[in-house]
Amino acid sequence: MLSRASLMLVLFLMVSTPLSVAVMATTEASGESSETQATVLQLDAESERLELAASLWESMPAASVVSTPLMESTGMIHMASGSFDPLLGEGPETPMELRRAHDASHTGMAIIQLHQTDGTALDELVVKHDLTVLDVLHDEAWLVRLSETNQADFSVLQEEQAVRWVGHHQPGWRLAPSLLDQPSAHAALAVIPTPDLAVGGYAELATDMVRYGAVEASCDAWMCLVAVEATAARSLVHHLAHDGRVLWTEPTSEWRVHNALAWSIAGVQNVANNATFT
Incomplete structure (x- = not known):
């Protein structure tokens, strides 16, 4: 009886084992076939997308250069206080008190107006006459700093073919119109230093503004903030207008410390966080 049972077990193993192997082989073959088919379909789809993209895109046309004449000078110089033709x-x-006949001799500042809006011509003048461009005054005018050898004489620049006019930049033109009549009406001023002021010059300028009458002043490379009392405002504005380190001065909002910032500056938050009695 035992031998018969053993024989049946052997026969079962002989029959079932090849079937399981065959099923596994068939499954693996089917999986490989599906993966291959999916890959082929993916490649076909990618190829179709590339063909579609190629049909929708075209090469850009070759670049071309179109020459246009430079705009002739309008003859006008535009200031905050008004526009004018310097030849008229x-x-x-x-x-x-805000005009100075020979301002360039003191500040080195001058206005150069060209016949055309030609940056190349301006660059040539800058190199030839050792100029420093400080600002653009529009339409064809620039505010420049003259070299030390040409501060008192505009004739050399005026002889240049590209130049229409050279003249002084009056101190009053460096002030906002509201400061011309009532400088004491403003408790805070924004002062723009000239771009050629060196790094060490900002602290010196701030110190001088306090000496001119400001209550306090602070400067960086872009702007100075000045607090001033009404009694000293006129004197301060007068000095700023005549200072060759100052490009522009206008009223601004007074800076005030709010409660949240004062709380932090005074260290109240640290006390509240660390005190044992709270």
Whole structure:
């Protein structure tokens, strides 16, 4: 009886083992076939997308250069106080104490107006006459700093073919119009230093502004913030207008410390966090 049972077990193993192997082989073959088919379909889809993209895109046309004439000068110089043609007038009026006949001799600042809006011509003048460009005054005018050898004489620049006019930049033109009549009406001023002021010059300028009458002043490379009392405002504005290190001065909002910032500055938050009695 035992031998018969053993025989049946052997026969079962002989029959079942090849079937399981065959099933596994068939499954693996089927899986490989499915993966191959999916890969082929994916490649076909990618190829179709590339063909579609190629049909929708075209090469850009070759670049071309179109020459246009430079715009002729309008003859106008535009200031905050008004616009003027320097060949027809003397420019916006300012109080007498804010005008200086030979300002360039003191500040080195001058206005150069060209016949055309030609940056190349300006660059040539800068190199030839050792100029420093400080600002753009539009339409064809620039504010420049003259070299020390040319500060008192505009004739050399005026002889240049590209130059229409050279003249002084009056102190009053460096002030916002509201400061010309009532400088004491503003408790805070924004002062723009000239771009050629060296790094060490900002602290010196701030110190000088306090000496001019400011309550406090701080400067960086872009702007100075000045607090001033009404009694000293006129004197301060007068000095700023005549200072060759200052490009522009205008009223601004007074800076005030709010409660949250004062809380932090005074260290109240640290006390509240670390004190044992709270």
